[in-house]
Amino acid sequence: MSFGKLERPGSGRPMSDINMTPLIDVMLVLLVIFIITAPLLAPSLRLDLPQAESATVGEATDFVTLAIDAGGTLYWGEQPLPADVLAQRLAEAGRLNPRLEVQLRADRGVPYGRVAELIALVQQAGLTRVGFVTEAPPAPR
Numbered sequence: 001m002s003f004g005k006l007e008r009p010g011s012g013r014p015m016s017d018i019n020m021t022p023l024i025d026v027m028l029v030l031l032v033i034f035i036i037t038a039p040l041l042a043p044s045l046r047l048d049l050p051q052a053e054s055a056t057v058g059e060a061t062d063f064v065t066l067a068i069d070a071g072g073t074l075y076w077g078e079q080p081l082p083a084d085v086l087a088q089r090l091a092e093a094g095r096l097n098p099r100l101e102v103q104l105r106a107d108r109g110v111p112y113g114r115v116a117e118l119i120a121l122v123q124q125a126g127l128t129r130v131g132f133v134t135e136a137p138p139a140p141r
Helices: 021-041 083-096 112-124
Strands: 063-068 074-076 079-081 101-106 129-132
Touching (some): 063 112, 074 083, 083 112, 101 112
Parallel strands (some): 063 101, 101 129
Antiparallel strands (some): 063 074, 074 079
């Protein structure tokens, strides 16, 4: 009993079609990775910044971000610090670079007196360039 050949006729030619399944799998994995990591890239300090029309922000190469939340906690970047340690860091930064710009982010619920105290700390450190960070108002519909 003869079964014949197990090969298909014309199987010696190279396959010219691209298998899209592995490519789609890789793209879906990358999408999931970006969805998971995107919230981690945003600043973790959540402030309710005041809304204001502001001028175009200049490109400051040397700057430090100071923040104060509604509870009155002071932050150097994202790190909470007591006022005396913050004053020491500001003094050190002022000695190293007197042209350093301080970008101040203050929660809407912070009393003006606390913001003024923070500005006084900055000025005592010898830093005179202070910028206030706000949110743009929502666009009219």
